Amino acid sequence: GRSCALSASPHAAGAGPGPGENQTTAIIDVNPPRGTRDFPPDDMRLRTWLFHNFREVARLFAFEEVDFPVLESEALFIRKAGEEITEQLYSFEDKGGRRVALRPELTPSLARLVIQKGKSVSLPLKWFAIGQCWRYERTTRGRRREHYQWNMDIIGVPGVAAEAELIFSIVTLFKRLGLTASDVGFKVSSRKVLQAVLQCYSIPENLFGEVCVIIDKMEKVPLSEIEKKLTSIGISLEAIKGLVQVLSLKSLPQLEELLGAAGDAVADLKQLFILAEQYGYSQWIHFDASVVRGLAYYTGIVFEGFDRQGNLRAICGGGRYDKLLSTFGGDDIPACGFGFGDAVIIELLKDKGLLPMLTHTVDDIVFPLDLELQGPAAMVASTLRQKGRSVELVLENKRLKWVFKHAERINASRLILVGDSEWQRGMVRVKNLSTREEQDLKVDELE
Numbered sequence: 001g002r003s004c005a006l007s008a009s010p011h012a013a014g015a016g017p018g019p020g021e022n023q024t025t026a027i028i029d030v031n032p033p034r035g036t037r038d039f040p041p042d043d044m045r046l047r048t049w050l051f052h053n054f055r056e057v058a059r060l061f062a063f064e065e066v067d068f069p070v071l072e073s074e075a076l077f078i079r080k081a082g083e084e085i086t087e088q089l090y091s092f093e094d095k096g097g098r099r100v101a102l103r104p105e106l107t108p109s110l111a112r113l114v115i116q117k118g119k120s121v122s123l124p125l126k127w128f129a130i131g132q133c134w135r136y137e138r139t140t141r142g143r144r145r146e147h148y149q150w151n152m153d154i155i156g157v158p159g160v161a162a163e164a165e166l167i168f169s170i171v172t173l174f175k176r177l178g179l180t181a182s183d184v185g186f187k188v189s190s191r192k193v194l195q196a197v198l199q200c201y202s203i204p205e206n207l208f209g210e211v212c213v214i215i216d217k218m219e220k221v222p223l224s225e226i227e228k229k230l231t232s233i234g235i236s237l238e239a240i241k242g243l244v245q246v247l248s249l250k251s252l253p254q255l256e257e258l259l260g261a262a263g264d265a266v267a268d269l270k271q272l273f274i275l276a277e278q279y280g281y282s283q284w285i286h287f288d289a290s291v292v293r294g295l296a297y298y299t300g301i302v303f304e305g306f307d308r309q310g311n312l313r314a315i316c317g318g319g320r321y322d323k324l325l326s327t328f329g330g331d332d333i334p335a336c337g338f339g340f341g342d343a344v345i346i347e348l349l350k351d352k353g354l355l356p357m358l359t360h361t362v363d364d365i366v367f368p369l370d371l372e373l374q375g376p377a378a379m380v381a382s383t384l385r386q387k388g389r390s391v392e393l394v395l396e397n398k399r400l401k402w403v404f405k406h407a408e409r410i411n412a413s414r415l416i417l418v419g420d421s422e423w424q425r426g427m428v429r430v431k432n433l434s435t436r437e438e439q440d441l442k443v444d445e446l447e
């Protein structure tokens, strides 16, 4: 019998294909879990480019980056307003018997951190985050179960100047990506419009969130379904008529006529449009009373970015949520913010031919002409790296033909050959791969 198991070739007959042999079916499923994505280099370059633009806009607006665990207590997201986002919560019980969830959004975590920081942070806070968010959607719809969201939030500013600044930060991002006011725009409204209508039909405040979530589906499901749902939570048919009427308004004067100039709804919106005019982005936004957004916690201005062609789902959305922190037991701190997903924007840029051409490039490829020169080649690579150059060090004994091909594949600018005769004179052979120029240089002359 064999002296030791180690000497037994793992590829004794029947053990399946060995490395390099063409595998017909992999042993494990090499695809990511349903509804999730891998980011191989090409896709990762595009994602990094997008996130770099998010971060650059946040820097221009003096926002500070924050982050939170992707796993949160389930309690953070339990809301009784029938929101899709909480109904599709990716939650489970951990080994400690705790109810936990993969976050479906970032705002509750941000609220939690602000409360945790309490008096140790001074308001206003301008925080941003880019985080992966999750939902457990029935596979029937074959939709994604994760996406990355850029969030920008202003905490502690009660006036609509905060919303005006947030919307302008998104306009700034759109411009950086090459989009104009003819490509995209923002529908803007205020939940105080709905609040005013519910008050005049004396509908209890505690139904406000639920009504908003139902109304948010106005353009997605038949009106009869909306009416049925509203009736089922006790809203009178008369009130429903009033709601439907106010949601079809398309101008502020119309709204003023209906609600009167007194209410904050009209005052907030007027002020916001004045500020937009002063920022110079009036042509990017318009009042649309049908914008409600599907999150229960918004209390004031709400907005959503959309593609004017009307082919895609909302690009981003946000609004004021003045009560969220107090519902978590924190102080009554005003807040507003938005979420901007990583999927619709890429679809839009694709449609507009605005996707950037991003290639993997390196500055230098270093190749020892024979194995004894591996050490010197590594030193040359290290010298170049210390000067900030990206260096591909060839790690195996390859033929020169392969090295040239590889240099082309990785878009190297220079090929540095470490050869015996040159090395004896402390030199290396440098080939500029675009000009074809060739020269011997001392190692420390390289830059």
Ligand SMILES: OCc1cccc(Br)n1
Binding pocket: 085, 104, 105, 133, 134, 135, 144, 145, 146, 147
């Ligand atoms: O915006 C709704 C949402 C939340 C989590 C994950 C995905 Br994909 N979509």
